[in-house]
Amino acid sequence: MTETMGRRAFGVALAGSCISAMLPAPGFAAAGDGKTLSAALDAWLAKIVDNGWVSGAAVRIVRPGAATLTRLHGFSDRESRTPLSEATIYRVYSMTKPITAACMMTLVEDGKVRLDQPIREFLPEWSEPQVLVRFDGDKPVTEPAKRPITVRHLLTHTSGLSESFNKGFDPSAELYHRIGLVAGQFRPSLGITSLKRYSEVLATIPLAFQPGEKWLYSSGLEIAGRIIEAASGQDYATYLGVRLLKPLKMVDTHFALPASKRSRLATMYVGGPDGKTMRLNPPMIPAWGEDNVIPMGGSGLFSTLGDYTRFAQMLIGHGVLGGTRVLSARSVQAMMSNQLPAALGDMPLSAAARFGLGGEVKGLGFGLGGSVLVDPAAAGGIGHRGEYAWGGAASTTFWVDPVTRTSVVLMTQKLPSGIHPLRDELRRLVYGNLP
Template sequence: MELADAQSLGFEPDRLDRIGAYLDEHYIASGRLPGLDVLVARDGEAVYRHTAGRAREDGTPMAADTICRIASMTKPLTSVAFMMLVEEGKVALDDPVTKVIPEFASLGVYAGGGGEVDFMPVRPAPVMRMVDLITHQSGLTYGIQNRTNVDAAYRKARLDGHASLPGNDHFVEQLAKLPLEFEPGQAWNYSVGTDVLGVVVARLSGMNLGEFLRTRIFHPLGMVDTGFHCPDDKAHRLADAWAYQAGQPPQLFDPAEKSGTRRVPRFESGGGGLLSTTADYHRFCRMLVNGGAADGVRILSPKTLQLMTANHLPGGADLTQVSKALFSEAYNAGAGFGLGFGMTIDPAKALVPGSAGEFYWGGIFSTAFFVDPVEKVHAVFMTQLYPSFIYPIRRQLKTLIYSALATSRA
């Protein structure tokens, strides 16, 4: 990938070079991360790229075209797909979810039980709306939260978007048997809501989710390496995934040669199933930073994107006030949540340089991206270490990137 002149786009090149030096010293040389790839851009043009370390246990180097598991960085893509259908009038944010998912007609709120006994009869719940799914205010959860008996039931049924689930119908039927954590719209909890949204996209479009994403987003934007499995002709580019071990080197977690991501999944997880590359996600971010269009292709209107990147938490709250999640891909202070994106409300509370209105997300294998619509800056970070909350690398990256920005547009 050819880089634009950083200085002409308002960056100081010597300060950009600090990014790679810092990552190499603190993460590659130390063995914290096996490999990584980072790209920084302004006005949609890449101005900095640093690739280091290894993609596989056998020493295969991390490369510019290495394919990574992006996990929850799937969520913004599914959310964009849903909003494309909103723009077409096929669904509305305030529609009841049961309009497309009738299996949810009898959902209620947890009233006790679970664990070693059956759940108690649920309390009646207000109608769950589409906006509750896309903002994680639905009352659904993730088994990985590991806090409640409802979470435990999700783990038992493998409902965290697992590729081996028999398919969309099975997924929603099993969810419908379990209680909600809270009444829809009353709190924020990181959840499988975006997986349900992926089922909505599939049912409304008449395509499976992967086909919709491929034909409506990936192909138009030139995202040639993004999909729900890694085909054989690209298998040599798939990275291994590692798991953190306290006081020890990362342990090989999902070797590329045997990875389940090599197979076509039975269930396409709109919340976490995609593979991608730095270059592909950069193309997605170019569209976002440019108000919904890139290279002559419009995916969303600017006003739809503005709606998606506004804070939709009740009363303009931040996540410290309304989040029930033990785990999510966001730091809570100064952070709101939009329609599929985390977003910065107050950089002073976040204690990291940036702009109010930035939006972002990450994946549990420590991948991340952010888009700053004020400065027209975006960045994509790829690595493969599970889980994502071990190191503060996302905050460190933002600090390094903004410290290299010499010309502000605020």
């Protein structure tokens, strides 16, 4: 596999990080008991590993009144036959976004940030954003933004920002490529060594649309990380560690993976033309985990099955985990409530889901940092209103169901997400076999 192929796969994968909203499937098995769920999960994991769709996968399901169900099958490194373990570390890519949204809410609670506060009050480079109207030949024609970008816009992908992986359906994405602001592969001449510099470079690109008028999967959560820095006076990684990771005991969740833990990092695989996976060599993977890592608010974390489950369970607990409160119930409710105005129309995430998953998601809105199920009937009758979810480029995913108070986390390492409908199958399996 060539390096060009690897970079292309990663580019598609980052597009697939938007993916990881929820792809419902029609119909599911009759409800069963916990043993039925365990057996069904074992059979499914064996199938996806034995068919070569993934090297290995791990699932953890936590629900009230039942023992935690953890199942692992396959390898963290298929070639060396290293089995998955509960200590295996994964690149969670866009599953960073809900964590960043939660971190932002700590500042909202402290009175240092307001959701509807213009970001220009923190970052002067966003004082006068321009909006792309059209191209005159190769030259972009712009107009001034009618309103300021707000913190809420960043957290809900309604800011007007775009990303390089939107090329093909968002004209402004071409400008990201022109200057070399390509997701995971920033041109060295841009000198991006911090979130501050990233924000300054991004602010030179016209917005894709007027703030608040559309939904487009974007780099907004990256800039949210920069807002956290400006409002807290600390770099994002430090602040996140103090306010969320440490109190939640997420001891293996990092932006820069310590050298002592790198042997636990799962190998990355990429989908091949036959539907099976091929090993993706390290030089083809962005150097997250090495020295001088930029703590990107939308895509940069490493984590484990257990750590991410702790975050999901905090959401189920309305901001509390193990007797420790990290967020108010009101903040969690805001995260898990649809924030999109009715004026945007029905199901604005559907196009993004088709782009990433090759299927159509219906019934979704968007909260702060993650999708929210607002119409279970439109989603094929699977799940409950208020289900909050997101996923990552390497086929990781999670959701929390506030009705059944159940959390589900899937970890694997396959780029791009959506080649095989893993999350579709898992949701059908879980909802079809819960008592």
